[in-house]
Amino acid sequence: MSFDVEKIRADFPALSLTVHGKPLVFLDSAASAQKPLCVLDALYRQYQTEYANVHRGMYELSEKATLNFEQARKKVQNFIHAASDKEIVFTRGATDSINLVAYTWGAANLTADDEIILSQAEHHSNIVSWQILQQRIGFKIKVVPVDDNGDFVFEEYLKLLSDKTKLVAVAHVSNVLGTVFPVKDIVEAAHKAGAVVLLDGCQAATHLLLNMQDLDCDFYAFSGHKLYGPTGIGVLYGKKALLENMPPFEGGGDMIKTVSFEKSVWAEPPARFEAGTPPIMQAIGLGHAIDYVRNIGMENIDAYEHDLCLYLQEQVASVGGTRILGTSAHKTAVVSFVTDFAHPQDIAMVLDQEGVAVRTGHHCAQPLHERFGVSVSVRASLGLYNTKEDIEKFIAALHKAKRFFS
Numbered sequence: 569m570s571f572d573v574e575k576i577r578a579d580f581p582a583l584s585l586t587v588h589g590k591p592l593v594f595l596d597s598a599a600s601a602q603k604p605l606c607v608l609d610a611l612y613r614q615y616q617t618e619y620a621n622v623h624r625g626m627y628e629l630s631e632k633a634t635l636n637f638e639q640a641r642k643k644v645q646n647f648i649h650a651a652s653d654k655e656i657v658f659t660r661g662a663t664d665s666i667n668l669v670a671y672t673w674g675a676a677n678l679t680a681d682d683e684i685i686l687s688q689a690e691h692h693s694n695i696v697s698w699q700i701l702q703q704r705i706g707f708k709i710k711v712v713p714v715d716d717n718g719d720f721v722f723e724e725y726l727k728l729l730s731d732k733t734k735l736v737a738v739a740h741v742s743n744v745l746g747t748v749f750p751v752k753d754i755v756e757a758a759h760k761a762g763a764v765v766l767l768d769g770c771q772a773a774t775h776l777l778l779n780m781q782d783l784d785c786d787f788y789a790f791s792g793h794k795l796y797g798p799t800g801i802g803v804l805y806g807k808k809a810l811l812e813n814m815p816p817f818e819g820g821g822d823m824i825k826t827v828s829f830e831k832s833v834w835a836e837p838p839a840r841f842e843a844g845t846p847p848i849m850q851a852i853g854l855g856h857a858i859d860y861v862r863n864i865g866m867e868n869i870d871a872y873e874h875d876l877c878l879y880l881q882e883q884v885a886s887v888g889g890t891r892i893l894g895t896s897a898h899k900t901a902v903v904s905f906v907t908d909f910a911h912p913q914d915i916a917m918v919l920d921q922e923g924v925a926v927r928t929g930h931h932c933a934q935p936l937h938e939r940f941g942v943s944v945s946v947r948a949s950l951g952l953y954n955t956k957e958d959i960e961k962f963i964a965a966l967h968k969a970k971r972f973f974s
Contacts, residue, residue: 571868577953579604579860590923593958593965598743598771598902598949599927600793603857607797610856611849622848623822623839637848640855641838644803647858648788649779655811657804657838658851662770663693665789665804666737668841669766670697672814673787677734677764680706684735685728685763687712687720687749688939689742692932694768698737712738714939718745718894722753729761736765740772740788744933744947745894746877746902748776755785764810770794774951775873775900777866780805792850796951797857801850804841811837820844861952869952873901876950876959883963884948889970893940904931904947910973912946918972922965 577583582602585592594602614636620629622637638653645653659665678684684698688711698709710733712725720738729736736758740751755765766787772778773790780788787810792801806814816823816834820843825833834840861869880903884890889908906912912928919926927947930937937943948962 571864571872573872573953573955576864577955579606580953581605581608583953587923587925588921590921591961593922593924593961595948595950595954595958595962596925596927597774597951597954598794598947600799601774601796601951602953603798604796604860606860607853607856611798611853614849614852619849621845633848636852636855637846640851643855643858647778647862648773648803648805649781650805651781652808654837655780655805655808657806657811657841658846659802659804659841660800660847661793661802662768662789662791663697663802665787665802666693666766666768667697668804668817669787669789669806670701672817672841673764673810674698674701674735675705676815678705678707681732682707682734683710683730683732684708684737685710685712685725685733685758687738688714689718689720689739689745689747689749689933689936690737691739691743691768691770692934694737694739694766695935707734708732711935714742714745714747714894714936718742718747718896719898720747720749720754722750725754726757729757729763731762733758733761733763736763737768738766739768739770741769741775741900741902742894742933742936743771743902744904744931744936744945745896746771746899746904746949747894747896748772748898748900750898751785752783755783759784771900771902774861776870786810792854792857795854795857796860797854798850801847801854803854806837808837811841814840816840816843818843822846864952870900873950873952876954876956877901877903879956880948880950880959883959884966887963887966887970893937893942893945901950902947903949904945906942906945907970909970912944914973915946915966915969918969919962919965922961922968924962924965926962
């Protein structure tokens with residue numbers, strides 16, 4: 569399929585909205601992406617004619633729902649090129665996926681003598697989850713810095729790796745800088761040191777072609793709502809051998825083989841990690857979102873967004889008084905910046921009056937903002953439906969904010 573952005577935009581009802589009398593310019597897809605009609609229609613149809621609980625009924629509706637749910641798992645497997653659909657665990661979101669690894673693999677394998685490595689660019693979910701576990705166990709957390717361009721300082725990473733390193737948990741793409749980290753090299757070096765690797769793929773899954781077998785990471789987490797799917801659904805990819813040796817995260821229905829008051833026997837993965845009624849509709853919606861982006865082609869999306877991101881960065885830099893956080897050559901879909909003429913929240917208020925939606929704040933990455941000497945920033949982030957015209961309207965609104973506050 570050729571990349572026809574106007575045809576793509578027609579698939580997203582929200583893009584036809586007006587805000588304060590102005591056409592909506594949506595530049596906040598890094599927080600959560602808009603949904604195409606195929607996802608919305610599939611959810612409505614599923615609720616209307618094919619809804620039932622899964623893995624529990626012998627009647628037709630339940631069997632249909634189960635089939636659709638498990639087909640969604642298969643779609644995720646194919647999307648990320650995992651070896652088996654048994655390596656795909658449905659969760660409530662990427663934060664849930666990271667916590668699952670922390671409180672199953674981490675709790676079972678980390679000791680007070682161990683070390684784990686994070687990067688300076690991590691989302692809070694990939695920091696706080698480990699700090700909570702650290703309070704219980706006592707292991708050390710080491711941090712790889714990023715340089716002034718926002719690149720992962722690989723030489724420092726190699727210095728931190730040792731025989732004490734048991735886990736490396738880093739972002740694939742920074743949600744603030746847009747930097748694409750050298751994750752394949754990160755994984756290879758970690759494995760040579762005997763460490764397990766968890767990648768936070770929230771900002772990568774929407775923009776990049778993923779191949780778990782090529783990356784060779786041990787765990788990979790991402791959310792559905794950033795990938796044009798529903799909220800309330802996330803994915804944890806885990807290598808089969810690791811999942812099979814991990815204890816459950818939560819107890820409840822469907823994650824057991826047998827239960828007695830003396831002993832319970834756990835189900836095999838992925839059911840072991842999906843206690844209770846799962847996010848059925850959300851998983852099915854994610855499956856349709858994956859169909860949508862795969863029909864367009866992830867390579868096509870990556871190429872289009874790469875050029876658009878370069879244009880966005882150039883245009884922001886052309887506005888006097890702005891400073892972009894992270895100017896790596898390896899970057900996708902996100903441009904965060906500060907100005908010398910207004911606070912980010914004040915800028916956002918003016919942009920909103922012009923119909924432009926961006927995010928302001930620390931973007932759940934306070935340590936990274938501190939590294940660049942600021943507490944908050946303005947973040948403009950792209951989806952496959954954005955255009956140069958969107959960027960031009962955004963820049964015009966930014967100039968208006970500058971005139972207003974200067």
